[in-house]
Structures are given as structure tokens and as C-alpha cells.
Amino acid sequence: MSKITNLQNALNSSGGRTVPVAVSTSVTAPSPEKATVGKSPSRANQVNMSAWLHKDFKKSIRLVQARKPDNATLQDLMAEAFNDLFSKYNVPTVNQE
Secondary structure, eight states, X not given: OOXXXXXXXXXXXXXXXXXXXXXXXXXXXXXXXXXXXOOOGGGTTOOOOOOOOOHHHHHHHHHHHHHOTTOOOHHHHHHHHHHHHHHHTTOOOOOOO
């Protein structure tokens, strides 16, 4: 019997009285496909870094992307920006290649 059927039967039989109802709470194990989901190989050695910024930052980065001659991705532009910041503060830059 399903949980909903058990609950409906309990409501019908209670007749307005408060009666404790025992409901089975069997938990099914997640399917193996969902339990073993991991990072795709293209994301190996990568992490997500995000921030909430003013909406004009997005407009500006998209303009830079449009003006860049080699069809740079946002990841490429952000990596370049981070490396510029790292250079400014004299910390090691990252070579992605």
C-alpha cells in the first residue's frame, strides 16, 4: 500500500478524532547512475569560481569578447583578467596550457 493510500485510509477511519497513525517510511536507494555521477573529463583539474557583481560587469566582458579577434570564451577572458590581477599583486600567474 502506498503512503497516500495509508494516509487516506487513516483520515477516513478517524471520523474527526485525532488518532496516531503509523505510516511506513521505507526509503528506496537511489539508482546507481545517479549515485555515481561525477565530474566530466573536460572539467578535470578545474573548479567553479563565481561572484555576484553589478550587471555592467557582464556587459563589459561581453563587449571585450566581441572585440577580441580570436573568438575568446568567457573562461579565456576571465583567466586573462585573473592573471593580470595576479601580476599586479606580484603573485604567481597560471598557465592553462
